[in-house]
Amino acid sequence: MADKKVVMITGASGGLGKGLALACAEQGWSVWVAARRESEGNKVAAQIEHSGGAARFVHCDAGDPHSVDTAVATILAAESRLDGLVHNATSGLSPRPGRVSELSLNDFRDHVTVSLRGSYLLARAAFEPLQSSQGALVLLSSEAGFEGKARLPAYAAVKAAQRGFARSLAREWGNCGIRVNCLAPLASTEAMEDAFRRDPEMEQRVMARHPMQRLGDSVKDIGPAVCFLLSQNSRYITGHTLMVDGGSCPVT
Amino acid sequence: MSKVKTLLIGSNTEPVATLGAELKANRHTIPSLAGIENDSWPWADALQQWRETVAGGEQADRIVVMIWPDHGHKTPCSDTDFLAWSRRAEAPLAQWFAALGCAQQLCSDGGSVVALVERPAPLDSTGRAPEVAVAEGVVALVRSLAKSEGARGARFNAVTTPLRLSPEKLVNPAPALASYPGQLLREVIGSVRMMLGDDSCGVTGSVVHADCGRSW
Numbered sequence: 118m119a120d121k122k123v124v125m126i127t128g129a130s131g132g133l134g135k136g137l138a139l140a141c142a143e144q145g146w147s148v149w150v151a152a153r154r155e156s157e158g159n160k161v162a163a164q165i166e167h168s169g170g171a172a173r174f175v176h177c178d179a180g181d182p183h184s185v186d187t188a189v190a191t192i193l194a195a196e197s198r199l200d201g202l203v204h205n206a207t208s209g210l211s212p213r214p215g216r217v218s219e220l221s222l223n224d225f226r227d228h229v230t231v232s233l234r235g236s237y238l239l240a241r242a243a244f245e246p247l248q249s250s251q252g253a254l255v256l257l258s259s260e261a262g263f264e265g266k267a268r269l270p271a272y273a274a275v276k277a278a279q280r281g282f283a284r285s286l287a288r289e290w291g292n293c294g295i296r297v298n299c300l301a302p303l304a305s306t307e308a309m310e311d312a313f314r315r316d317p318e319m320e321q322r323v324m325a326r327h328p329m330q331r332l333g334d335s336v337k338d339i340g341p342a343v344c345f346l347l348s349q350n351s352r353y354i355t356g357h358t359l360m361v362d363g364g365s366c367p368v369t
Numbered sequence: 370m371s372k373v374k375t376l377l378i379g380s381n382t383e384p385v386a387t388l389g390a391e392l393k394a395n396r397h398t399i400p401s402l403a404g405i406e407n408d409s410w411p412w413a414d415a416l417q418q419w420r421e422t423v424a425g426g427e428q429a430d431r432i433v434v435m436i437w438p439d440h441g442h443k444t445p446c447s448d449t450d451f452l453a454w455s456r457r458a459e460a461p462l463a464q465w466f467a468a469l470g471c472a473q474q475l476c477s478d479g480g481s482v483v484a485l486v487e488r489p490a491p492l493d494s495t496g497r498a499p500e501v502a503v504a505e506g507v508v509a510l511v512r513s514l515a516k517s518e519g520a521r522g523a524r525f526n527a528v529t530t531p532l533r534l535s536p537e538k539l540v541n542p543a544p545a546l547a548s549y550p551g552q553l554l555r556e557v558i559g560s561v562r563m564m565l566g567d568d569s570c571g572v573t574g575s576v577v578h579a580d581c582g583r584s585w
Contacts, residue, residue, distance in 0.1 A: 217513065217517070218470045218471075220470075222463060222466070222467060223417070225463060225466050226409075233462070233502060234459065237446065237458070238451075245447075262505070262509055264509075264512055264574075267516035267517035269513070273513050274462070274507070274509045277505040277508060278462065278502040279502070281498075281501040281503075284491060285491075285496075285501040285502070288491075289445055
């Protein structure tokens with residue numbers, strides 16, 4: 118695995134993160150499946166290995182400082198490099214609908230901890246190895262972070278906060294050779310299906326404004342865009358949010 | 370139910386008091402939050418209780434939300450320790466969430482809410498990643514509320530200012546207006562009044578950067 122470029126992907130034990138892991142492996146990256154769920158994470162790594170790719174699981178709770186530091190240290194101990202970091206993990210409460218006044222502070226804390234604190238902790242832990250490799254940090258945001266969501270305000274808030282964090286960090290890290298970008302996907306995932314179940318009218322709302330009339334595939338539609346932001350093909354792009362949503366979001 | 374004309378929900382800091390006095394607003398002061406010693410929010414329950422108490426109060430036609438804590442010095446992300454991060458990012462964002470939740474419940478039908486947010490201009494945001502994150506998060510909350518409360522005629526907008534977050538040395542080019550970063554009781558309050566008042570009755574979910582042309 119030493120000759121391959123190394124990427125760590127959080128929340129990669131399922132859903133969109135799994136798709137990103139598969140896509141990165143297909144493009145030749147050595148993938149570290151970073152997640153809390155060891156069994157599912159190992160399955161993703163095994164699937165990649167079975168297909169001829171390179172992947173390993175590393176335990177990572179994105180909102181826990183010690184866990185993040187340990188995960189990055191584990192990867193460095195094994196690979197001696199880290200070229201890319203993708204923060205995809207989100208709160209398990211993300212699909213749960215409710216107006217601002219209906220959500221508790223403890224619910225909001227969960228959103229903040231995984232998405233926003235995770236962005237900070239991962240950035241801090243990966244700064245030196247990414248500087249050494251002249252690598253890239255990619256944060257998974259959402260169209261919700263542009264336009265807000267009436268029924269998912271906490272999710273929208275942390276996704277927007279990640280965009281602001283990335284934009285500032287891009288300015289800070291630019292002269293260190295590290296690029297920082299966001300990607301705002303619209304993909305068919307377990308979380309999206311869960312959101313549709315909880316809010317049956319949501320699917321109709323999503324499709325009614327979607328030019329392409331379909332949700333993205335995490336491997337074929339979203340994965341290549343993440344690989345692009347990780348690669349030298351995007352070497353002059355930083356501080357950007359790339360919409361990969363089939364033209365769904367009317368705000369750019 | 371009797372209504373107060375203008376309500377200000379905000380921090381217990383001098384700029385908030387100044388704006389409140391100028392707007393002749395009734396005030397709700399949000400509790401200051403101590404730093405986070407571990408990975409939890411020890412103040413979450415107290416903040417939740419404050420929110421529930423305040424939200425049960427009198428409704429208002431015009432509400433300004435202004436969470437302006439004392440900011441720390443700007444620092445590179447890699448040099449920002451967890452406690453500083455929590456104090457600069459997580460605690461203010463939680464306060465905004467609680468305060469905007471109150472505003473949602475206290476705003477009368479057809480009323481107007483303005484979130485007055487501190488936000489460094491993108492050009493000057495180096496070392497201010499926590500504050501920029503909070504500002505963008507607040508804007509998304511405001512847009513979410515604009516959508517959820519629009520059916521009852523309630524409007525939610527944001528005004529941003531770099532007033533206390535502007536660095537001593539600015540990145541070139543210079544701001545468009547020489548008055549940058551502006552003054553709270555001149556450039557900023559004018560934008561707040563405009564977004565609160567009936568002249569902006571068709572505007573909701575919008576952001577006005579009252580920063581003398583530093584953002585675009």
